[in-house]
Amino acid sequence: MKAALLYNYNEPLRIEQVPDPVITDPSDVIVKVGGAGVCHTDLHLIEGVWAETLGTPLPYIIGHENAGWVHEIGSGVTNFQVGDPVILHPVMSCGKCLSCRSGEDMHCPNLKFCGLTVNGGYAQYLKTSERALIPLPKGVNPADVAPFADAGITAYRAVRKAAPLAKPGTHVVMIGMGGLGHIGVQVMRELGNADIIALDKNKERLNMSLELGAVHAVEANHKAVSQVRSLTAGQGADIIIDFVGNDQTHEESLQMLRKGGTYIVVGYGGTVQLPSLKLINNEFSILGSLVGNYNELYQLMELHARGKVKLHSTKYSLDEANDVLNLLHHGKINGRAVLVP
Ligand SMILES: [Zn+2]
Ligand SMILES: [Zn+2]
Known part of the structure; x- marks a missing residue:
């Protein structure tokens, strides 16, 4: 063969x-x-x-x-x-x-x-x-x-973990609208009730994510953290699902996560760094999700x-x-x- x-x-x-x-x-x-x-x-x-x-x-x-x-x-x-x-x-x-x-x-x-x-x-x-x-x-x-x-089950599992937390009035940021992300948005639309904020560098992908169920699309640049904060009345996102997983997305995610928020890491390659004081003071939950x-x-x-x-x-x-x-x-x-x- x-x-x-x-x-x-x-x-x-x-x-x-x-x-x-x-x-x-x-x-x-x-x-x-x-x-x-x-x-x-x-x-x-x-x-x-x-x-x-x-x-x-x-x-x-x-x-x-x-x-x-x-x-x-x-x-x-x-x-x-x-x-x-x-x-x-x-x-x-x-x-x-x-x-x-x-x-x-x-x-x-x-x-x-x-x-x-x-x-x-x-x-x-x-x-x-x-x-x-x-x-x-x-x-x-x-x-x-x-x-x-x-790509499908990996996105599905991460969203399934997040879905019980995705109640009406909450915000979920999904980072990376590629192969996994575009499926993740649709699954979140079906399993959860949160407002979805899609984040990507590519405008075409952001437009696609709006068609698939995202409520807001944010371009991944130096303003992304402040844009997410302003879309969430200054509080930050209740849930972040990171399909990219590099040093930059880890760092920015922890800056745009609300107190008591949950950060689910799916993409990999970077290192999550967080002082334990910040972790406990904000009561963050950080989860890995595998396939x-x-x-x-x-x-x-x-x-x-x-x-x-x-x-x-x-x-x-x-x-x-x-x-x-x-x-x-x-x-x-x-x-x-x-x-x-
Ligand atoms: Zn794969
Ligand atoms: Zn076995």
Whole structure:
């Protein structure tokens, strides 16, 4: 099959022919990839940011936002048949540990992460396990929904944490209106009652966020903190969801957060720095949010099926993988890019 492989950090992926994945465990499923979303994490993987944490031997196939059709099933697979359209939760979790039993797939100590620790979806075929599959309604094209598998659930989980706090009269600032943010705004519109303030550098993305449910759009520049303060009667935001997560957004978030406010960090790369006096004096809650669990992906697909969360995406061929990564690196992708092998 054709696949895009990471051979060396900080070098373009190599697109070449490799052997097809094969079933080795009764619960294995081979999926014919219909679409693979292109994510900032893919850029970080290529930069080697994850190298030490993951220790995945090179080369391997990246791509963790996958959807497609069941192509082959192991002898123990009972809920899916060849040809079924599916979206893939990005990890294969064991199903037996306490985390799995409480539904938190991302906390499974035995997990394998497609596209991070094992081969992913920048390829024609991909191996996963039955536990990771969510059936798609008939007629849904996998390439149209693939980014929900990571960008989607990551935004969904962060908003689900914030939703009980997003009461009428509260304000939630959402930073970064890209692949995750544009989904996050729609989910907040559906699950919460807060007034959404969208923050981004890009005017086109800010306009899109207003169409999707944001009440205010604030350009991310040196005036952003004071603008958020004036939109919230000088009090600051009750909730901030940071989809960017660099030193600047961390610092500014803590300046625009209301007393008793909650700061949810989704994007990563920076360092959150806060004197403990300021933390206790303001009673801030600072939460991390990592991807999402199986149930959250299921719930998001239900929202999507009801027409309540739409995905803005552009399709490219697998051969264009390096060009697309380059566009993403330069902030030139609106919504999400999807590779169709
Ligand atoms: Zn991702
Ligand atoms: Zn487990």
